[in-house]
Amino acid sequence: MDIAVPREIKNNEYRVGMTPAGVRELIRAGHRVRVQTGAGEGVGFGDDHYAAAGAELVADAAALFAGAELIVKVKEPQPEEYRRLKPGQVLFTYLHLAPDEAQTKGLLASGCTAIAYETVTDAHGGLPLLAPMSEVAGRMAVQAGAHCLEKAQGGRGVLLGGVPGVPPARVLVLGGGVVGINAARMAMGLGADVTIFDKSLPRLTQLDALYGPAIKTQYSTADAIEAELERADLVIGAVLIPGASAPKLITRDMLNKLPKGAVLVDVAIDQGGCFETSTPTTHQQPTFEVEGVVHYCVANMPGAVARTATLALTNATLPFVLDLANKGWRRALNEDVHLARGLNVHAGKVVYRAVAEAHGLAHEPLERVLAGTN
Ligand SMILES: NC(=O)C1=CN([C@@H]2O[C@H](COP(=O)(O)OP(=O)(O)OC[C@H]3O[C@@H](n4cnc5c(N)ncnc54)[C@H](O)[C@@H]3O)[C@@H](O)[C@H]2O)C=CC1
Numbered sequence: 001m002d003i004a005v006p007r008e009i010k011n012n013e014y015r016v017g018m019t020p021a022g023v024r025e026l027i028r029a030g031h032r033v034r035v036q037t038g039a040g041e042g043v044g045f046g047d048d049h050y051a052a053a054g055a056e057l058v059a060d061a062a063a064l065f066a067g068a069e070l071i072v073k074v075k076e077p078q079p080e081e082y083r084r085l086k087p088g089q090v091l092f093t094y095l096h097l098a099p100d101e102a103q104t105k106g107l108l109a110s111g112c113t114a115i116a117y118e119t120v121t122d123a124h125g126g127l128p129l130l131a132p133m134s135e136v137a138g139r140m141a142v143q144a145g146a147h148c149l150e151k152a153q154g155g156r157g158v159l160l161g162g163v164p165g166v167p168p169a170r171v172l173v174l175g176g177g178v179v180g181i182n183a184a185r186m187a188m189g190l191g192a193d194v195t196i197f198d199k200s201l202p203r204l205t206q207l208d209a210l211y212g213p214a215i216k217t218q219y220s221t222a223d224a225i226e227a228e229l230e231r232a233d234l235v236i237g238a239v240l241i242p243g244a245s246a247p248k249l250i251t252r253d254m255l256n257k258l259p260k261g262a263v264l265v266d267v268a269i270d271q272g273g274c275f276e277t278s279t280p281t282t283h284q285q286p287t288f289e290v291e292g293v294v295h296y297c298v299a300n301m302p303g304a305v306a307r308t309a310t311l312a313l314t315n316a317t318l319p320f321v322l323d324l325a326n327k328g329w330r331r332a333l334n335e336d337v338h339l340a341r342g343l344n345v346h347a348g349k350v351v352y353r354a355v356a357e358a359h360g361l362a363h364e365p366l367e368r369v370l371a372g373t374n
């Protein structure tokens with residue numbers, strides 16, 4: 001199979017969809033791998049590393065896309081990328097379609113087969129291709145939040161861990177999944193006072209068993225969140241309803257409960273954000289202020305620690321890339337229900353129900369697509 005690895009073009013995105021080690025595995029399995037020049041440069045993988053692994057280097061993105069059967073990326077395709085896609089091509093990357101109508105329509109118009117990392121599942125109810133980036137983003141959320149709390153960044157001038165005689169900052173983590181646990185661990189490690197909210201009682205029980213009195217847990221309701229806002233310094237938004245738009249847990253009206261200079265880090269921004277006042281930002285201009293509250297809403301947080309993130313992501317994606325390349329997408333998905341759940345768009349139809357619902361589009365059942373021949 002002809003596999004293409006483009007250079008990412010999203011703002012400040014230095015991650016790459018495949019390492020030279022991954023290229024070597026695919027070449028050994030008999031595939032052709034073409035990598036865009038400079039694709040791994042930002043994370044220390046030069047063109048010479050890819051060439052040594054057996055890849056062909058291609059300078060021009062249009063030529064790279066044109067000949068590809070499988071395109072392996074990191075970020076959702078930008079408009080100039082989805083305009084290049086065509087029927088018969090498989091795109092394997094993060095998509096986050098529910099909050100992104102333009103991209104959804106672009107992928108539908110292309111006729112391609114688009115498999116989203118973030119909706120692939122595993123046998124334990126997890127999201128194995130989202131998890132590595134959630135680990136990174138959860139840990140980073142605390143670094144970013146601590147920085148934003150500094151006066152020069154518009155924050156209220158609070159040190160997360162406090163000092164002897166001065167209490168630590170109060171950190172609320174909304175959602176106790178992979179992002180939430182990693183954020184909570186980092187915040188606890190810095191000595192902050194951490195409360196974690198979730199709708200899942202089994203998850204809260206698990207967190208309580210893991211961390212005991214070092215962490216407080218709360219069942220997530222609007223009342224419970226609102227009651228905590230008055231004394232919060234940093235709130236980290238980490239909820240997810242897979243494939244769907246994030247629920248708005250802090251509304252504009254609730255912002256005045258927070259102290260001036262408090263910080264909201266909305267990690268869930270790639271699914272539309274879980275604060276009503278969130279809009280996506282970039283690493284170049286990561287924050288904005290609404291009613292005296294600093295908002296950090298970067299939709300590709302792991303891009304800032306691109307080397308760690310690339311290694312973590314590609315460790316998880318490589319087995320699936322090999323499967324898609326070795327078997328072809330239809331057989332690979334038919335033989336692996338978890339990979340099949342990644343299918344979001346095929347031949348002009350939305351196959352993932354939550355995405356169809358988010359945009360009021362018709363939903364094509366997965367079983368029909370997998371049984372089909374087109
Ligand atoms: N901005 C970025 O760069 C990145 C963003 N993300 C995003 O972070 C979000 C969280 O991802 P994960 O932690 O991997 O998901 P996860 O599925 O592991 O955890 C989500 C948690 O939210 C909980 N939840 C759902 N509704 C809730 C509610 N109303 N109140 C409280 N909790 C609720 C669920 O029970 C679950 O425990 C996703 O939107 C993901 O796409 C992940 C990585 C990078």
Ligand SMILES: CC(=O)C(=O)O
Nearest residue numbers: 094133270299300302
């Ligand atoms: C999960 C995701 O969208 C990211 O790592 O950028």
Ligand SMILES: [Mg+2]
Nearest residue numbers: 270299300301
């Ligand atoms: Mg994202």
